[in-house]
Amino acid sequence: MSLKQWLAGIGLAAALALPAAAQQGPLVEAEWLAQNLKNPNVRVFEVSVDPGVYERGHIPGAVNISWHSELVDPVRRDIVSADNFKKLVEKAGVTKDTTVILYGDNNNWFAAWGAWVFNIYGIDAKLLDGGRKYWEAKGLPLDNQTPSYQAGKIDLPAPKLSLRARLADVSKAVESKNITLVDIRSPDEYNGKIIAPEGVRELSIRAGHIPGAKNVPWGRAVDPQTGKFLPKEQLAKVYADAGIDGKQPIITYCRIGERSSHTWFALSKILGYDVRNYDGSWTEYGNTVGLPIVNVAGTVWQGK
Amino acid sequence: MQRPALPILVAILIVAGLAYAVWSLSDADSNSRALAFSLGLGAVFGAVLQRSRFCFYCHTREFLEERDPRGVLAILLALTVGAVGYLVVFGAWLPVPAPERLPPTAHIGPVSWVLGLAAFVFGVGMAVSGSCISAHFYRLGEGSPTAPFALIGTAAGFGAGFLSWNWLYLTSISAAPVVWLPHQLGYGGAIALTLAVLVALALAVLRASRVKLTPPAAASFDLDHVARAMFVQRWPAYVGGLAVGVLSAVAYLRVAPLGVTAELGSLVRTAADQLALLPSTLHGLDGFRGCATVVKQALLSNNGLFVGGLVLASFASALVSGEFKPRKPRFDEIWRGLLGGLLMGWGAMVALGCTVGVLLSGIHAGALSGWVFLAFCFAGVAAGVWARRRFAF
Numbered sequence: 098m099s100l101k102q103w104l105a106g107i108g109l110a111a112a113l114a115l116p117a118a119a120q121q122g123p124l125v126e127a128e129w130l131a132q133n134l135k136n137p138n139v140r141v142f143e144v145s146v147d148p149g150v151y152e153r154g155h156i157p158g159a160v161n162i163s164w165h166s167e168l169v170d171p172v173r174r175d176i177v178s179a180d181n182f183k184k185l186v187e188k189a190g191v192t193k194d195t196t197v198i199l200y201g202d203n204n205n206w207f208a209a210w211g212a213w214v215f216n217i218y219g220i221d222a223k224l225l226d227g228g229r230k231y232w233e234a235k236g237l238p239l240d241n242q243t244p245s246y247q248a249g250k251i252d253l254p255a256p257k258l259s260l261r262a263r264l265a266d267v268s269k270a271v272e273s274k275n276i277t278l279v280d281i282r283s284p285d286e287y288n289g290k291i292i293a294p295e296g297v298r299e300l301s302i303r304a305g306h307i308p309g310a311k312n313v314p315w316g317r318a319v320d321p322q323t324g325k326f327l328p329k330e331q332l333a334k335v336y337a338d339a340g341i342d343g344k345q346p347i348i349t350y351c352r353i354g355e356r357s358s359h360t361w362f363a364l365s366k367i368l369g370y371d372v373r374n375y376d377g378s379w380t381e382y383g384n385t386v387g388l389p390i391v392n393v394a395g396t397v398w399q400g401k
Numbered sequence: 402m403q404r405p406a407l408p409i410l411v412a413i414l415i416v417a418g419l420a421y422a423v424w425s426l427s428d429a430d431s432n433s434r435a436l437a438f439s440l441g442l443g444a445v446f447g448a449v450l451q452r453s454r455f456c457f458y459c460h461t462r463e464f465l466e467e468r469d470p471r472g473v474l475a476i477l478l479a480l481t482v483g484a485v486g487y488l489v490v491f492g493a494w495l496p497v498p499a500p501e502r503l504p505p506t507a508h509i510g511p512v513s514w515v516l517g518l519a520a521f522v523f524g525v526g527m528a529v530s531g532s533c534i535s536a537h538f539y540r541l542g543e544g545s546p547t548a549p550f551a552l553i554g555t556a557a558g559f560g561a562g563f564l565s566w567n568w569l570y571l572t573s574i575s576a577a578p579v580v581w582l583p584h585q586l587g588y589g590g591a592i593a594l595t596l597a598v599l600v601a602l603a604l605a606v607l608r609a610s611r612v613k614l615t616p617p618a619a620a621s622f623d624l625d626h627v628a629r630a631m632f633v634q635r636w637p638a639y640v641g642g643l644a645v646g647v648l649s650a651v652a653y654l655r656v657a658p659l660g661v662t663a664e665l666g667s668l669v670r671t672a673a674d675q676l677a678l679l680p681s682t683l684h685g686l687d688g689f690r691g692c693a694t695v696v697k698q699a700l701l702s703n704n705g706l707f708v709g710g711l712v713l714a715s716f717a718s719a720l721v722s723g724e725f726k727p728r729k730p731r732f733d734e735i736w737r738g739l740l741g742g743l744l745m746g747w748g749a750m751v752a753l754g755c756t757v758g759v760l761l762s763g764i765h766a767g768a769l770s771g772w773v774f775l776a777f778c779f780a781g782v783a784a785g786v787w788a789r790r791r792f793a794f
Binding site: 236 | 495696
């Protein structure tokens with residue numbers, strides 16, 4: 098073997114060893130992922146909102162997850178059951194050694210929700226920083242073949258229900274005031290000028306927000322140019338300016354619990370705060386009989 | 402014969418303008434690329450339709466009245482080529498047709514008596530107005546006196562469709578099955594059945610044919626002959642059929658199934674919504690596959706650019722071939738366009754697409770809805786052609 102081949106071999110070994118070093122933390126860089134697509138210990142999932150996006154070109158080797166059928170319970174209003182989740186990831190060849198990376202369209206909106214579900218079931222899923230938007234902007238390759246992997250075997254721990262807030266938790270938080278509620282919807286929804294954003298059905302009877310909640314729209318956590326999360330220090334400042342500093346536990350919510358997963362990811366995985374996501378969100382809280390709300394604008398559903 | 406220079410110059414400018422627009426729309430993100438691709442594909446589609454005069458109605462009428470099989474065979478060829486093309490795409494995207502899944506965005510619509518009625522009415526509308534909607538679009542580029550009125554009528558028909566939707570939805574469509582043949586038969590069975598039916602139809606058409614076809618005289622391959630064959634003479638019908646089949650599969654692979662009514666329907670829906678003419682909710686409409694209409698929020702849409710490219714490229718093509726012949730419409734052309742358009746618009750709204758969006762893209766995808774549209778639309782055309790002859794209008 099020539100010296101050149103030896104060096105190439107060392108380089109290759111170093112490259113294979115690199116993944117573990119380069120992927121510390123909750124986010125992975127597109128440039129790193131592009132180099133690691135063939136790594137058998139990396140499994141990429143796409144969780145996009147728009148149908149047909151994955152099929153017409155995805156990160157090579159990525160497995161598609163249809164969030165509205167595979168990550169939810171089709172009968173109860175609930176996240177996917179542990180059994181079905183286990184089947185889903187085992188079919189994609191995930192084992193205990195797999196590094197799971199999620200990405201999607203709309204600044205990783207639903208991918209972050211996927212990451213929340215993965216984390217509840219004990220898989221420390223990471224997000225591709227910038228998601229599909231950044232990957233495409235960099236001109237990195239896309240593929241339209243659906244991959245199939247040899248099924249994996251994984252034993253999942255008991256679900257981490259501590260990542261999820263339920264209505265009773267939120268109701269208690271309103272009274273106790275030692276939990277910070279973060280409403281990540283637009284200021285107009287928060288203030289009760291509108292019940293739902295344009296193009297979305299009004300599924301709540303009431304407008305407004307949960308008493309005591311602080312409003313930081315989810316998009317503020319990303320750089321609009323790249324779709325990437327802001328650097329950690331800037332991110333901490335955005336939330337600190339709104340009075341969210343991680344000194345007390347946090348509950349995030351939005352309209353149906355998906356966009357707030359994005360903020361859950363920023364606060365919990367990047368900043369390391371104690372955060373639960375309330376997936377019942379405004380469509381549960383705002384419709385519940387007997388709970389107080391704050392409705393600044395005074396908009397009343399169907400009222401004159 | 403020397404051709405006038407001005408029309409050719411205008412055509413070159415249009416093509417250059419289209420190319421520039423495609424180039425400037427192409428950006429790094431997939432939405433911009435889809436817009437650029439749609440414009441380019443629409444232009445190619447328009448040129449193909451204009452050059453080969455591919456038209457669902459005209460081809461069917463030529464067969465019914467003159468027993469000329471060439472056009473109908475071209476349609477059957479388009480269906481065959483596209484069905485195979487879709488199968489290639491499905492194989493990559495959805496290797497196993499699992500029962501709980503449908504291929505993304507493919508036009509697989511609900512099957513009910515409403516679909517049959519809509520397709521029949523659409524067929525009658527084609528016979529009254531003299532073209533299907535896609536052909537009216539390319540004829541707009543030829544300066545057809547009827548096409549503008551047919552498209553206005555179609556818009557009005559869409560409005561009527563929206564007004565009747567809620568009742569039809571609650572009466573029938575909400576319970577209608579969405580049947581995708583590969584779910585029942587697997588990919589192999591579905592394509593075998595599709596091809597068998599298409600071959601059987603082709604044989605039936607050939608048996609009924611009464612046209613003696615003479616082989617074309619051999620032409621020499623000099624620049625003049627080739628240029629005339631490309632840009633002036635009508636392309637043989639089968640070339641159109643072949644190209645339409647390929648374009649359908651390519652469109653599905655890259656952007657969305659072919660369809661020509663989504664933008665028109667969306668414009669009507671947006672306008673009617675603004676004017677508060679629509680019911681506040683159109684039940685279930687946005688959950689179905691097909692040429693989806695939306696209340697517009699962005700100026701540019703894939704389907705809008707596709708149709709825009711179609712009309713402009715047809716115009717350029719007609720200028721070069723000398724087929725751009727605008728003239729003042731006669732009274733009968735106006736009322737036939739408006740009435741036929743009205744019928745087609747209602748049918749296309751309620752069926753969630755027209756001969757392109759439901760029949761072509763549906764049969765390509767293995768959707769039962771495509772076949773139902775084909776059968777009832779044919780019946781509608783036959784009835785319309787008979788009525789036009791019987792009552793001489």
